[in-house]
Every structure is written in structure tokens, then in C-alpha cells.
Amino acid sequence: MFRKIAYFTLALFAVFVIVGFLLPREVHVERRITIDRPPSTVFTLVNGFERFESWSPWAPLDPEAVYTYSGPASGVGAKLAWSGDPRLVGSGWQEIIESQPYTLVRMQLDFEQQGRAQSYFQLVGVGRGTELIWGFDTDLVEGQGVFGGLLARYFGLFFDRWIGSDYERGLASLKRLAESLPATDFGDLAVEVVDVPAGNMLYVAGNALDAAPDMASRLATAYAEIREAMADGDLSQAGPPMAITQRLANGRIELLAAIPVEGPVQGLEGEVRAGRAPSGKAVRFVHRGPYEQMAPGYEKLAAYLAAHGLEEGDVSWEQYVSDPSDTPADEMVTHIYALIQASDTAAEPR
Incomplete structure (x- = not known):
């Protein structure tokens, strides 16, 4: 009887391992929204972090979290570090590593023990408005070890639901903020x-x-x-x-x-x-x-x-x-x- 239980347990473990290694090691999450403001306005809001707390989906989760800004206020090198309740927002930082005016902003994210990732904002002009795409990419296995990487592959199955819902809330807040601003397109004004x-x-x-x-x-x-x-x-x-x-x-x-x-x-x-x-x-x-x-x-x-x-x-x-x-x-x-x-x-x- 015990031998059968042992064989069954080993078989389950083998299936767990085999299936785990067949799961993707990379995760991609993406959400989008249309904002009734020109790309110049939307790009300005996402090309830095000074106004991040006013639309971030995570800021309301931990009002006591501390945010620290460094580097330039916008564009490549702009950096935001946060430290909060580990059960709510944890600690980490994000930094803009690529900035193409009115079309793309890409960021490096570091979640400390939880690993690294990249996120991006892609902007597409739609009439007099903007389609804003917020994406997230990460390698689940990098730096996690064999067993940690195996578990991470399983957790990756839930990332689209977890992160996607956050992104949807954030985009809705960003839309409200952007549409509270003037509708004039200043993209061709060199200020x-x-x-x-x-x-x-x-x-x-x-x-x-x-x-x-x-x-x-x-x-x-x-x-x-x-x-x-x-x-x-x-x-x-x-x-x-x-x-x-x-x-x-x-x-x-x-x-x-x-x-x-x-x-x-x-x-x-x-x-x-x-x-x-x-x-x-x-x-x-x-x-x-x-x-x-x-x-x-x-x-x-x-x-x-x-x-x-x-x-x-x-x-x-x-x-x-x-x-x-x-x-x-x-x-x-x-x-x-x-x-x-x-x-x-x-x-x-x-």
C-alpha cells in the first residue's frame, strides 16, 4: 500500500516537473485604452514619474508607501523607487530606459527578490486622440534557480489576470487625468x-x-x-x-x-x-x-x-x-x- 502511494506521489511529482518545464518561461501582458487627447499630452504623462501617483493603480493600495524620485524628471534616466507594505506593494524601482517622443516609453523594473521585468507604453494616434498600450514582459526563470523557476512557470499562468486587472484600472485613471487637461495638441511646439x-x-x-x-x-x-x-x-x-x-x-x-x-x-x-x-x-x-x-x-x-x-x-x-x-x-x-x-x-x- 505504501509502495503504491509512493509510486503515485513520484508519478505526480514527475508530471508536475515535466508539465512545469513545458510551460512558457516568459510572460507577456498587455492592455490598451483609447484616450480623447493627442499623443503629446498622453506621452507627457507617462514619460516621467512625477504624476505617477495620481493615476497609478497601486498607490491607493498602500497610502503609507514612500516614493523616491531620482535622475531627470522625464525621459531616459528618470527613476522612481518605492517602499511599502510587503503584503500590498512591496519595494522596488522602475527607470525609463527608452523614450521616443509621442510613440514609446520603455521601463526597466526591479522587484527585488521577486525579480526583474520590463514594461512599456506604446502610443498610436487615432484621429484627434490616442490609443495607449501598456505592456509587461518578464523572464520567470531568470535568477530563480531550478525549483524556483519551476514554480514561477506555474505562477506565470495567473500573471495576465493579476497584472492585467491592475493595468486596466491604471489606464482608466490615466484616461481620466489626461482628459481633464486641455485638448490642444502641442506636439509641434518646441518649448x-x-x-x-x-x-x-x-x-x-x-x-x-x-x-x-x-x-x-x-x-x-x-x-x-x-x-x-x-x-x-x-x-x-x-x-x-x-x-x-x-x-x-x-x-x-x-x-x-x-x-x-x-x-x-x-x-x-x-x-x-x-x-x-x-x-x-x-x-x-x-x-x-x-x-x-x-x-x-x-x-x-x-x-x-x-x-x-x-x-x-x-x-x-x-x-x-x-x-x-x-x-x-x-x-x-x-x-x-x-x-x-x-x-x-x-x-x-x-
Whole structure:
């Protein structure tokens, strides 16, 4: 009797081993969703980890988990490490190892004793929206030893259900986040994050500008007055003319016509005043063409800031690099700046 039980047990074990080694050693899980936002918006959200907790399917499981960010805020090298309850989210890290703008983000994952894996986001433009594919790949056997690898093959049978359900929840949360952002596609807008140095300027503001019949004549008159004051004070121009817009504490919008100057300023009279030019962390893009065609660029910049979790400050300005008196309208170059202040979810873009 005992011999039969032993033979039966050995036979079961042999079947367990043979079947186990016939099971796949690699696991692939994939889920997808369509998001009613352009690839530029969706890519921005998955090309870094600063906003990961706001849509991650695992963050609500362990509110006490600690997340640590390192490397650049986005793109290759951006890294997120987490440490939480072993029964809930455990510990590990993930790092972006490949980033192709608006099409692909690939990550290396390390779950410590549970092994390594790779995941990816693939983006496909669909009309004015995006099909987002979230995939997961791992080698179940690597680093697990013979028996550990055998058991891992059996566990691999459940990965699609376990991970797939998490991915479905995460994609649904990401969709809600993305669709709460502006729908404007900013993919063709080349935006830089810059540190603008402090400097002196002469400017005309307030009623002196409001009295002019239109913006062009306002600025032209103001710049003429500023240049006259520069000549009287023997001041050198330090940069292109600017039109500065600033929101005041009372909610009023004030426009300044300004020209950067070198050196200290004294003895001004009339409407021309001296001040400090805007400085600090700002975003900048370059507009090429007539001034009347700037509006779409501003819309794209607003969408860019929202997707990156950046809050626009109270000051923005246009810097007129080209002289309209000797430059064709379609060749004019204007640098557009906006000071930014970081919010809790800000991620400095690459």
C-alpha cells in the first residue's frame, strides 16, 4: 500500500516537473485604452514619474508607501523607487530606459527578490486622440534557480489576470487625468525651460499705453519715447524690445513696453521709467511669422504647461528679435516667455 502511494506521489511529482518545464518561461501582458487627447499630452504623462501617483493603480493600495524620485524628471534616466507594505506593494524601482517622443516609453523594473521585468507604453494616434498600450514582459526563470523557476512557470499562468486587472484600472485613471487637461495638441511646439537672468530696463506702462488707438501704435510710440530717454541718458540697449504682460494683485492686467538697458539709470522724466526686467525660471518658445498669428502658439503653451503640471506665473512677455521695419512679416522672429511656478505635481520637461 505504501509502495503504491509512493509510486503515485513520484508519478505526480514527475508530471508536475515535466508539465512545469513545458510551460512558457516568459510572460507577456498587455492592455490598451483609447484616450480623447493627442499623443503629446498622453506621452507627457507617462514619460516621467512625477504624476505617477495620481493615476497609478497601486498607490491607493498602500497610502503609507514612500516614493523616491531620482535622475531627470522625464525621459531616459528618470527613476522612481518605492517602499511599502510587503503584503500590498512591496519595494522596488522602475527607470525609463527608452523614450521616443509621442510613440514609446520603455521601463526597466526591479522587484527585488521577486525579480526583474520590463514594461512599456506604446502610443498610436487615432484621429484627434490616442490609443495607449501598456505592456509587461518578464523572464520567470531568470535568477530563480531550478525549483524556483519551476514554480514561477506555474505562477506565470495567473500573471495576465493579476497584472492585467491592475493595468486596466491604471489606464482608466490615466484616461481620466489626461482628459481633464486641455485638448490642444502641442506636439509641434518646441518649448524650452530657461533661467532668465536679471537685468535693467526702461519701460512705459499704464495710461500712457492705454491712450493709443491700437496695440501696434501703442508699442511704437512707447519704444520711440524709451529710445529718446536712452539717448538722453547715454544708455546702451542690452536686448530686443519687449512687451510685458503682468497680472496685478487686484486682478488687473498691465502691459509694459520695455527695452533692456545696460548700467544704472538716473534722471528720467515723463512717462519713461526704470525697472528690473522679468527674471527667473520660465518657459520659452519661438514664433516665426506675423504677430497676428501668435494665438495658436499661446494655446499650445497653455496645454503644454497643464500636461507638465507647471503653473504659469503672473508675468509673460514677447521679445521682438526681428525689426518689423526691415523684415518681411512671414520671416519675423519673436521669443515668447512665461514665468512659471512649480506646483506639487510639477515635472521639469526635457
